[in-house]
Amino acid sequence: MWVWEAVYIIEGLLKNTSEVQPTTVHADTQGQSFPVFALAHLLGFDLMPRIRNWKELTFYRPSRQSEYVHIDALFGEPGRHVIDFDLIESQFRHLMRVAVSVREGTISSSTLLKRLRSGPRKNATYAAFREVGRVIRTVQLLRYLSDAPLRRRVTAATNKVESFNRFSQWIGFGNRGVIADNDPIEQEKAMKFNALLTNAVIFHNALDIAEIVRQLLEEGWEIDPEDLSHISPYLTEHINRFGEYSTHELGIQPEAYDPKLDVDFTPLREQDLTASLGQAA
Incomplete structure (x- = not known):
């Protein structure tokens, strides 16, 4: 059905x-x-x-x-x-x-x-x-x-979803992504574990991107928020899906996550507000 x-x-x-x-x-x-x-x-x-x-x-x-x-x-x-x-x-x-x-x-x-x-x-x-x-x-x-801005938002949102699905499939490459178990509980586990790992890698990519942006700012580069809006966290080239196993790193405490990024995103928010006001008018 x-x-x-x-x-x-x-x-x-x-x-x-x-x-x-x-x-x-x-x-x-x-x-x-x-x-x-x-x-x-x-x-x-x-x-x-x-x-x-x-x-x-x-x-x-x-x-x-x-x-x-x-x-x-x-x-x-x-x-x-x-x-x-x-x-x-x-x-x-x-x-x-x-x-x-x-x-x-x-x-x-x-x-x-x-x-x-x-x-x-x-x-x-x-x-x-x-x-x-x-x-x-x-x-x-x-x-x-x-509404042309609405068409762009719908297309962009759908493209993001499709990109996430492709990225999730790339992460779940084992057994070519096929869930062979007939047990619904095991099937749900496989899907949830894949979603958890996918989001963990996306978070890792976002941290790397933020760190690179901070380094560029320290070097005197001017970061355009419009450029950042086109950067995807679904990067795969630098990832070894089979992993690297270094047992001496197990006890290393990771640094606290710093969410602050010294970039002015006001222009992007103003664009969204202008599009919304135009739609309301």
């Missing part, structure tokens, strides 16, 4: 207890569908996937009488592809109960969408989720078309 990848991202965000609380979900084309858009919206997340094959997508009208001067062709034949707001209104309380159940952990988002997908197409809950998803995806597509 196919369940879209964004559902598992949403599941992870719901279980997140850290101080950082993301509100936007990025995914590739496989990470979106009408029910996923609806569920993300009801849970308070902004689903912004990078979608291929736009010519195959449908934009939905709020009513049969709705027509648009410049973009009406996007919505197809007049009077068709209309949102059933009466159905959404009649099922609204049930939709909210389902969303609360997912947020409280009574049912997982993946299980919910499996049930919705396997149920009859005339099921009122499935149909209501589909209608809400049509509304949200149409709005998101229009935002994507009209």
